[in-house]
Amino acid sequence: QVQLVESGGGLVKPGGSLRLSCAASGFTFSDYYMSWIRQAPGKGLEWVSYISSGSSHTYYADSVKGRFTISRDNAKNSLYLQMNSLRAEDTAVYYCARVGGGSGSYYRDWGQGTLVIVSS
C-alpha cells in the first residue's frame, strides 16, 4: 500500500530556512512525478512545486519561485523541499503527493502533511 510520510516541519523565523522530506513506499518511486502542495491555516490547497521522475524537469508556483527548491533521491525513495527566505505567508501544512499515471494531471496519493510555522 502506498505510503507518503512527510517530516522536517517546525517553527522558523522569517528569513530562515527549512528542508522538508517525504519518505515514499509501496510503489516504484522512480517511475512517478511528485509534487508538494500546501494549505495555509483556514485556507484552501495551493500547489507549490513539481518534479519529474528523473529530476530533469521542475516547476514552481510564482509565490515560491526563487526561494524553494524541489529535489528527489530515487535511490532513497525520498522527495525534498528546500525552503529559503521564508515568510509568514509560507506558514502552512505541506503535503507530499504522487502524481497519477496516464495524463499526470492529478494527485493519486497524498501524505498527512507536515506543519511549517514562520514566525518571530
Place this chain on the structure above:
Amino acid sequence: QSALTQPPSASGSPGQSVTISCTGTSSDVGGYKYVSWYQHHPGKAPKLMIYEVTQRPSGVPDRFSGSKSGNTASLTVSGLQAEDEADYYCSSYAVSGWVFGGGTKLTVL
C-alpha cells in the same frame, strides 16, 4: 495562479444528492479535460475522488460523479452518507501549473 471558485459550504440530508461547483477560466478548467476532486477530512491525507473530469479511481463509490461544462466543473454526491461529510477541493491543470479551489465544506444534516 488564481484559485478556482467553489461555494464555501454545501449540505444535504442522508440519501439526498448534492452538487458542488468549481468555476475557473478558459486557461484552466475550460481549457483542459484535467479537473480532479479531492476529499479532505481535517488532519488526514486528502483523497482523490475524481480525475480527468469524470473518472473515478478504484475504491471510490459510484455515488461520486464528475462533470464539466465550459469553465465550470461539478462534483455530485448521490445518496449522501454521514461519512461523506468533509471538505472537497477541485483542481485543474493550467499552463502555469496546477490550480486548486478554495474548498467546499460538505455537511450531512
